[in-house]
C-alpha cells in the first residue's frame with residue numbers, strides 16, 4: 141500500500157545558486173548520490189533485479205556515495221543496504237499499517253508545526269533528507285505542502301512565541317541540517333529571541349550519512365547558540381558510526397557543547413539481535429554519543445517486512461541489560477497516536 145495521494149515525498153531541496161565554498165562538498169556529494177537502486181546494486185556487484193522499481197516510485201531512492209561505501213560488496217543482506225533498498229515487499233498491504241502511523245495529522249497546529257507532548261513543539265523545517273530510509277515513519281507525509289519553508293507569513297513562529305508553555309523546540313523534518321547555514325542561522329536566531337524557550341533539539345541523520353555537512357560554519361553556528369542544544373542523531377548499526385569521517389564529525393559536534401544522543405529503530409534484517417545493538421552502543425560511546433531510544437517500528441505502510449514482534453524485542457532488551465552498563469542501554473519505546481509520551485515497552 142502506498143501513499144493515498146501519490147508520491148508526495150519530495151526530492152532533495154533545490155539549493156540556492158549561491159554556494160559558499162565550505163558548503164560545496166556536501167552539496168556536491170548530494171548531487172552525486174545514488175538515485176537509482178540498480179546503480180547502487182551494480183556498484184556492489186549485486187543483481188540489479190533485487191530492487192523493486194515500483195517501490196522506488198512510491199518513495200524515491202536516495203543514498204549518498206559515502207554511505208554506500210560502508211556497505212559490504214557482494215552481500216545482498218548487508219544491514220546498511222537493507223535500510224535503503226526498495227523491495228517488492230513494500231507493495232504489500234498489512235492490517236494496522238497506515239500512511240500516518242504516529243498521528244502526525246491530529247497533532248498538527250500550524251504549517252510545519254506539531255504539538256504532541258507537554259512543553260515541546262516539533263518543527264518540520266524541510267521534507268528533504270540526504271538518505272531515504274525505507275522504514276521512515278514519515279514516508280507518506282505531505283511535505284510538499286506542510287513544512288516550515290511553506291510558512292511564508294511566519295505564522296508558525298508567531299504561534300510558538302505566543303505560547304509560554306513551550307520550553308523546547310525540536311527541529312525535525314525531513315532533516316533540519318538539509319537547510320543551509322544561512323537559513324538555519326535565521327531560524328535559530330528567531331527561536332533564540334523567544335524568551336520562554338530553554339532548549340533546542342535537532343533530530344538529524346546527516347552527521348552519520350553525510351558527515352561532510354558538519355562544516356566549520358555550522359559548528360560556529362551551533363557553538364554560538366544561547367539555547368543549550370541536544371543533537372539526536374540516528375544510527376542503527378555500528379558500521380554507520382565506525383568510520384573516521386563520521387567520528388570526526390561527531391567529535392566536532394561534541395566540541396560545540398551540544399549533548400549528543402542517538403535514536404535507532406529496531407529493524408528486522410538490520411539490528412534485531414543483542415550483539416548488533418551492543419556493538420552499536422559501544423561504538424556510539426567511543427564517539428561521544430549516548431544511546432537514547434530504540435524505537436519499535438512505527439507501522440507505516442510499506443515497512444512491515446522490518447517488523448520485530450514485541451516479545452522478541454523484549455528478549456533482546458533483557459540480553460542487552462545483561463551485556464552492557466545501564467547507561468549504554470537505550471530505552472525501548474513506541475509512539476502511540478495521541479499518547480502523552482513515548483510508551484516504554486520493556
Ligand code: SF4
Nearest residue numbers: 269272273276314345
Ligand atoms: S533520515 Fe529520518 S526523516 Fe529522513 S528518511 Fe530517514 S527516517 Fe525518514
